[in-house]
Amino acid sequence: MxxxxxxxxxxxxxxxxxxxxxxxxxxxxxxxxxxxxxxxxxxxxxxxxxxxxxxxxxxxxxxxxxxxxxxxxxxxxxxxxxxxxxxxxxxxxxxxxxxxxxxxxxxxxxxxxxxxxxxxxxxxxxxxxxxxxxxxxxxxxxxxxxxxxxxxxxxxxxxxxxxxxxxxxxxxxxxxxxxxxxxxxxxxxxxxxxxxxxxxxxxxxxxxxxxxxxxxxxxxxxxxxxxxxxxxxxxxxxxxxxxxxxxxxxxxxxxxxxxxxxxxVGEPYWAFGPGASRFIDGIRTTNHRSPFTWLKRIESGLQPDDYSDDLTSEERARELFAIGLRYLPGVEKSRIRKQTGHCIESLLQSELSALMKKGWIEETEQAFRLTPQGRLFADEVACEVI
Ligand code: SF4
Missing domain, CATH: 3.80.30.20 (tm_1862 like domain)
Known part of the structure; x- marks a missing residue:
């Protein structure tokens, strides 16, 4: 695994x-x-x-x-x-x-x-x-x-x-x-x-x-x-x-x-303040959205966290792919493998072939990226792969 x-x-x-x-x-x-x-x-x-x-x-x-x-x-x-x-x-x-x-x-x-x-x-x-x-x-x-x-x-x-x-x-x-x-x-x-x-x-x-x-x-x-x-x-x-x-x-x-x-590109980052989400060690944690709750928790010595998305490596690979496609150079296949251990071509085989048939994404030697037509449907593409 x-x-x-x-x-x-x-x-x-x-x-x-x-x-x-x-x-x-x-x-x-x-x-x-x-x-x-x-x-x-x-x-x-x-x-x-x-x-x-x-x-x-x-x-x-x-x-x-x-x-x-x-x-x-x-x-x-x-x-x-x-x-x-x-x-x-x-x-x-x-x-x-x-x-x-x-x-x-x-x-x-x-x-x-x-x-x-x-x-x-x-x-x-x-x-x-x-x-x-x-x-x-x-x-x-x-x-x-x-x-x-x-x-x-x-x-x-x-x-x-x-x-x-x-x-x-x-x-x-x-x-x-x-x-x-x-x-x-x-x-x-x-x-x-x-x-x-x-x-x-x-x-x-x-x-x-x-x-x-x-x-x-x-x-x-x-x-x-x-x-x-x-x-x-x-x-x-x-x-x-x-x-x-x-x-x-x-x-x-x-x-x-x-x-x-x-x-x-799915790199880690800190985040502070109400509603802010940080991504550390593969886990995304979101602070309380209400500025009042956030304030009170910190003032009482408590963590301001509201919830964490501890995704499986497969869920993470799918999410990285969906978010990464917004970046026009595309998603490097080797990066997803390095970040999650998954080979994106095998994991998303059927989704990728359907999206390529529609003309929404294209494959290069190193990456997958949205076509100009696919950029108009980026949200739909994300729904297909997540
Ligand atoms: S209320 Fe208006 S100015 Fe304030 S964050 Fe929202 S969009 Fe921006």
């Missing part, structure tokens, strides 16, 4: 920190966040400090990181002094390698010049900015708090301080025309970010968008239009010099998100 031995000794070189504060919950968001509770920031900072120190107490030296990702929520909603404190805590427990990638997620509103300077001084070298649209009506429908002009001002200044600025955009928003989306993409390109992520809007259970759709107050964009938006985006961004390297991600040469690649 194949085992995880190959990866069990492999110590994480990446860490994710979840900061759950937001000004207001956007209509489509189902992340672990709390809105309008800035009073909890001091307790959160103490708890993060405590949680990391307990988790790393058996290390004699601070572990080295190749990538650190501070996400949320809106981490840059913290006041400048708290932002500095958070970064100081992280740099006390982890040692960054020379070329480490340090990313923070930010929203254009509230990302003052003072905060931008703090990020730069503390070693943040990548900012992922939640822009979503340059159309004021679409921004309002999504429940976003910023204006298109704020994006322009922030990106122009931020790009003088931080070498890698990525913009997140959303398409397939109810009421969004193809024309509105094309204008958004063109305006994004005109700001010359180094990286762009474009996501199709999804309706998640429990969100206000979900209930509005159930009541008929929001109409989902049709699949044909969504595909048209996606294909136009891929073509336009490639023409503008952005290489697509994942289903939803495009980068100038050398500016790909190294942290996200860790997830796509």
């Amino acid at each position: 194949p085992t995880y031995d190959v990866i069990k000794h492999h110590r994480p070189r990446s860490a994710y920190i979840h900061v759950p504060f937001c000004l207001k919950r956007c209509g489509y968001c189902d992340f672990s966040i709390i809105a309008g509770r800035d009073d909890l920031v001091p307790r959160f900072l103490k708890a993060i400090d405590l949680d990391i120190s307990r988790s790393l107490e058996h290390f004699n030296l601070p572990p080295q990181l190749e990538t650190l990702f501070i996400g949320g929520g809106t981490p840059t909603m913290l006041q400048p002094a708290d932002l500095e404190k958070l970064l100081t805590i992280l740099l006390r427990y982890f040692r960054l390698e020379d070329r480490a990638e340090v990313t923070i997620e930010a929203n254009p509103d509230g990302l003052s010049i003072e905060k931008q300077r703090i990020l730069c001084q503390m070693g943040v070298n990548r900012v992922s900015l939640g822009v979503q649209s340059f159309d004021p009506e679409i921004l309002e429908r999504l429940g976003r708090q910023h204006t298109p002009q704020q994006v322009v001002d922030v990106v122009e200044h931020l790009s003088t301080l931080i070498p890698n600025v990525s913009l997140d955009l959303i398409y397939g928003v109810p009421g969004q025309s193809i024309d509105s989306w094309k204008k958004t993409i063109r305006q994004a390109i005109s700001l010359q970010p180094t990286h762009l992520s474009t996501y199709a809007l999804t309706f998640e259970k429990g969100t206000s968008f979900w209930s509005q759709r159930s009541k008929g107050e929001l109409r989902q964009v049709g699949e044909t239009m969504e595909i048209e938006m996606y294909q136009w985006t891929v073509k336009t961004l490639e023409e503008a010099g952005y290489q697509q390297y994942e289903i939803s991600n495009f980068a100038k040469s050398g500016m790909e998100s190294r942290h996200n690649c860790v997830y796509w």
